[in-house]
Amino acid sequence: MDAAFDLLGRSANARQFIAMTTVGDWTLLIEPNGCLGVSEEKALPASAGTRWVSHFVDINGLDSFLWAEDTAKRLMFEPGLPDHRCGTTPDELLDAMHHSGFQFWDETSDTAESLATEAAFALAEHLTGVRVTPELLRDTTFVCGSTEIG
Secondary structure (H helix, E strand, C coil): CCCCECCCCCECCCEEEEEEEEECCEEEEECCCCCHHHCHHHHHHHCCCCEEEEEEECCCCCEEEEEEECCEEEEEEECCEEEEEECCCCCCCHHHHHHHCCCCHHHCCCCHHHHHHHHHHHHHHHHHCCCCCHHHHHHCCCEEEEEECC
């Protein structure tokens, strides 16, 4: 494979669309078709001096949740598999995770995976105080741009 192209056949210096807005004390960043926000390589340095909470899910159901603070990965896991957590404080939010709706091995049901995205948004709200709603997304003005991903 040519080093100038990634696995999707994009140029190594392809650009990723992003949209940002301020909600309270937080910046809400949306990547409609990307995963920079949960990439440890990008997100951990961006958390320097602040906190970073992100959730990613793709069309195939691959998902990731990241909570970082001052470049430290506090918690990272796949919302569909909350039993497999890593980070410097992987168990600090267990009560909040249960309250948010994550289902662990001993309580898994047929709906566990379908509820994982809702639970991830609820956990992000717990950490940030920001509730992402259809109205927020529809009625908010976003600053849009792109960033190089190569």
